[in-house]
Amino acid sequence: MNRGTIRIAQRRLQEMGLYRGAIDGLRGPLTNAAVEAALPQMGRDLPRGWQDWPANRRFTAFMQLHCHEKGIDAGPIDGLMGPQTREAVAALERQIAGGVVNWRDIAPIPDAPATFPHERDVPAFFGPPGTSWENKPAGMKRVPTPWRMRIAWNLSQHRSFLWAHPKVADSLAEVLEKVHAHYGEAEIRRLRLDVFSGDYNPRRKRGGSAWSMHAFGIAYDFDDINNQLSWRGDRAAFARPEYEDWWRIWESEGWVSLGRSRDFDWMHVQAARV
Ligand SMILES: [Zn+2]
Structure with missing residues (x-):
């Protein structure tokens, strides 16, 4: 169109x-x-x-x-x-x-x-967060990943989908397809874009009472080992130039990298502005 x-x-x-x-x-x-x-x-x-x-x-x-x-x-x-x-x-x-x-x-x-709403408008736009592993936000979808994900805390374990709020599922699928087409599987693995560190998670923000974006099913973490929470761009892997296209693909769909916008939590990407 x-x-x-x-x-x-x-x-x-x-x-x-x-x-x-x-x-x-x-x-x-x-x-x-x-x-x-x-x-x-x-x-x-x-x-x-x-x-x-x-x-x-x-x-x-x-x-x-x-x-x-x-x-x-x-x-x-x-x-x-x-x-x-x-x-x-x-x-x-x-x-x-x-x-x-x-x-x-x-x-x-x-x-x-x-694009996606600001963080403060997330409950109005997406509805209430999930409050437990069983009680996810309504209508959560499994979006198949075009490549097999390795679980960060046990790399011999695998996953082939990501949980997604129904309002972000199509957008996430589009991002994953574009990443797959752009890099190919060997490069995805070399860059550790296949290392899964989190999706839906019914928890509060670190050090706060507000719900994490993860509790809404609209945030993803990748390769936390090389992109630790407090690391800045001089240390985090995902700040390197070879990840520029990875982030451009997410951003073209309206997603926000905390690393790129706040130089913090480089593992994390979310469907909400900060
Ligand atoms: Zn995160």
């Missing part, structure tokens, strides 16, 4: 009261979450199992429904970008460019989050 199409979607989501982000034509986590909330409200039966579709398929389904709202037949709501849907979306774009709605007149909301 091009940026013009995504802007049209963001505008409609904003009208529905489901989207407070910028009308910037970039499909980030806020847009994906709004699409997920919008689909069941759009007055047609969705196929069974649409909740399990990846974010891009849900987005296409949203555009199909939006076409129908505007009197353009996009065919069945299947989330697949076939010829009929492609033509319908093009017709919708022409209709909008023709003056029915002009997205260029719609100013972005100032200070709207363009």
Whole structure:
């Protein structure tokens, strides 16, 4: 989907009261979450199992429904970008460019989050934290890792998924796929990006009473041995230039490295701003 199409979607989501982000034509986590909330409200039966579709398929389904709202037949709501849907979306774009709605007149909301929320807004955006290993946040998903993870505290033990809050699962999957495509498995292993040091964890922040971002299922730790909590960039492995692309990939999806933003806790990445 091009940026013009995504802007049209963001505008409609904003009208529905489901989207407070910028009308910037970039499909980030806020847009994906709004699409997920919008689909069941759009007055047609969705196929069974649409909740399990990846974010891009849900987005296409949203555009199909939006076409129908505007009197353009996009065919069945299947989330697949076939010829009929492609033509319908093009017709919708022409209709909008023709003056029915002009997205260029719609100013972005100032200070709207363009990506994941600030830490203080995490409970409002993600809902309550999990309070025990059994009582995880609602709807937590297992995101398969494209490479096998070694457990940091016992490297002969393995894991092949990460726990993820449903609002970050698609984004996490996208990051992992990009990392895998960019580095390949041998390099991932050499850089110790396969060393798993933590995901969901029902605990409070170190030295505080607030819940850790880990308790919401929106934070991950990698290779804590070479990136110890108090180490600064002169010592932490992940501060080295060969990890620049690793962090750029996370950041392109809106994730925040505490190392890169605070020069602290270089093992840690989270779906919340600081
Ligand atoms: Zn952490």
